[in-house]
Amino acid sequence: MAMFLILPKMHPVLDEYRKLPMFFLAGPILGGGDWHTRMSELLMKRLDGLIVVNPSRYQHSHPHCKYREYLETETKYTRRQMPEIQFERQTDWERYYLEQAADKWQTGCIIFWLAEQKEPRPDGMPYAMDTRGEIGEWRGHMMRDHNLRVAMGAEKNFPGLSQIKRNFELALPGFIIYDTMEEVVEKAAFFAHPALSFAERVRA
Numbered sequence: 001m002a003m004f005l006i007l008p009k010m011h012p013v014l015d016e017y018r019k020l021p022m023f024f025l026a027g028p029i030l031g032g033g034d035w036h037t038r039m040s041e042l043l044m045k046r047l048d049g050l051i052v053v054n055p056s057r058y059q060h061s062h063p064h065c066k067y068r069e070y071l072e073t074e075t076k077y078t079r080r081q082m083p084e085i086q087f088e089r090q091t092d093w094e095r096y097y098l099e100q101a102a103d104k105w106q107t108g109c110i111i112f113w114l115a116e117q118k119e120p121r122p123d124g125m126p127y128a129m130d131t132r133g134e135i136g137e138w139r140g141h142m143m144r145d146h147n148l149r150v151a152m153g154a155e156k157n158f159p160g161l162s163q164i165k166r167n168f169e170l171a172l173p174g175f176i177i178y179d180t181m182e183e184v185v186e187k188a189a190f191f192a193h194p195a196l197s198f199a200e201r202v203r204a
Helices: 035-046 065-074 090-104 129-144 161-171 181-190 198-203
Strands: 003-006 022-026 050-053 108-114 150-154
Touching: 003 035, 003 065, 022 035, 022 090, 035 050, 035 108, 035 181, 050 090, 090 108, 090 129, 108 129, 108 181, 129 150, 129 161, 150 181
Parallel strands: 003 050, 022 050, 022 108, 108 150
Antiparallel strands: none
């Protein structure tokens, strides 16, 4: 079984894939390099089948677009089969699938990867500004609901990483921000198994 890829603002019918874990790849896009590809490949090596929600706007020539085609073929995805939810803005699409991965979907999680800046943002805006907002928002959600499923890792030179870690230490003692993608994937794999209790998944 392969990875099924959901790209912006794609919203396929997934009822028959409820048993597959869903992972939302959250983190810098502009200036951060295509870390999403490597994370997806590590997840595929670790899990037999999965759904990856990737907010990158891949061109059709990107090698991972074949996984989007798998999903469209398997679900016979057409406009007529779209559910009532429609997404005109990518932000709305992202918020919907972030919530699905962290809570509403049976298994899976949000994966935050704080990649170092690889190149200047083409729009000249500060690096990872949207990601910082999402991190703060989900830290707040997790403070209110300890059952939310979130895994996080960071490269050591991500700007402001020490303060981010300190904020999590104060707000959510015991929450780990991992140093490598491999560690993040291992943590995410625990969220793929509904048989494990939340406490067992957190301790792992």
